[in-house]
Amino acid sequence: MTALSDDIVVTGLGATTPLGGDVATFWAGLLEGRSGVVALSDDWAASLKVRIAAPMAVDPAEVLSRVRARRLDRAQQAAIVAAREAWADAGFTGTSDQNGLEPERVAVVIGTGIGGVTSLIYQHDVMLAKGADRVSPLLIPMDMPNGPAAHVGLEVGARSGVFTPVSACASGAEAIAYGLDLMLLDRADVVVVGGTEACIHPLTMSGFAQMQAMSTRNDEPARASRPFDKARDGFVLGEGSGVLVLERRSSAEARGRTPYAVLGGAAVTADSYDIVAPDPEGNGQRRAAKLAISRAGMEPADVVHVNAHATSTPTGDAAEAKWIAELLGEQTVVSATKSMTGHLLGAAGAIEAIATVLSVRDDIVPPTVNLDDPDDDVRVDVPREARKMVVPAALNDSFGFGGHNAALLFRKA
Secondary structure: OOOOOOEEEEEEEEEEOOEOOOOOHHHHHHOOOOOOOEEEEOOOOOOOOOOOEEEOOOOOHHHHHHHHOOOOOOHHHHHHHHHHHHHHHHHOOOOOOHHHOHHEEEEEEEEEEOOHHHHHHHHHHHHHHHHHOOOOOOOOHHHHOOOOHHHHHHHHHHOOEEEOOHHHHHHHHHHHHHHHHHHHOOOOOOEEEEEEEEOOOHHHHHHHHHHOOOOOOOOHHOOOOOOOOOOOOEEEEEEEEEEEEEEEEEHHHHHOOOOOEEEEEEEEEEEEOOOOOOHHHOHHHHHHHHHHHHHOOOOOOOOEEOOOOOOOOOOHHHHHHHHHHHOOOOOOOEEEHHHHHOOHHHHHHHHHHHHHHHHHHEEEOOOOOOOOOOOOOOEEEOOOEEEEEOEEEEEEEEOOOOEEEEEEEEOOO
16 A cells, blocks of 8 residues: 555646636636626526626537537536646546556546536426427436546546535535545545536526525626625626646656645535534534644644635625634635636535645735625635735635535645
């Protein structure tokens, strides 16, 4: 078995987001403080309570071949685009065996909150309008939540295992935590991890709107997502995918690859409080963060930056800010990148993990935009412009309906 002292490092990054169709554009957009939230021009949006969202800046169907794209749900398309970028960024071409890897030692973990729901709804409409015989034979593989992970597994030739955490908005971060476990348990040498989501649709948007979970700031799309601000009134739905490649430091060095960062520790907990509302004291969230830091062999004082879950909801932001200040200190520098990307649900933790990794590598943290009047309960340092600072270690938080909590600790490589 490989020694546990052999760090698990990030060697590849890939993303398609509301700010851009690749990691470089996404990262530049965050640092610029640019918003990906727009007014929806679709006819179906005109009658909705919420008519804003953050769609992918680059349609994945335009990146993939026409034949391939038509056989995939949009969430699957996004996952493949992000995975291809991450795989190539890690220095791989083709499938695992073509790179001298053992396919039986390569795994994939791609989380999603909802999966191929838009394909399911569309085919239901086809059935009602044209009859059951007109339903696509591809419906089931397009709809199944494990579809994105399965397609990425086929792309890279993964035979160790292909897994799909479905834990609402914590799914992408849980996938990364699961990938770390696979490495530490010596069940894989390379793991492709991340999350994907694409469910901007009148039904899903209406469901969230009826819960009063979404911002209704329809006349100011770019200013609608405002984490930690007193005037916040809910999240903005986004879509996209983020993927990372994990391997051992010794493997990366043998291939001549320079790691982005070390994935030092991860933890997953549950609130057991409510099916939707988070624990107002943030106890489960705090415990996940504390465990991730401890498993990295570090102390809370070592963590200087947090990429917060911070969705722009009244109760969630307050609870998160409270425990961060109590556990890590009021001097902790916190970024709420959903202020620019919107909330990508099952992909949120993955793209925010990428932002956290790049903060550690580049020693710069993204701003939080639309923070005009900070909530009185926010007792941490939330920059409104990108800030250059030394980031030896940073935490990425992700939480989801059902009381799911996930925390990832990244440190310099």
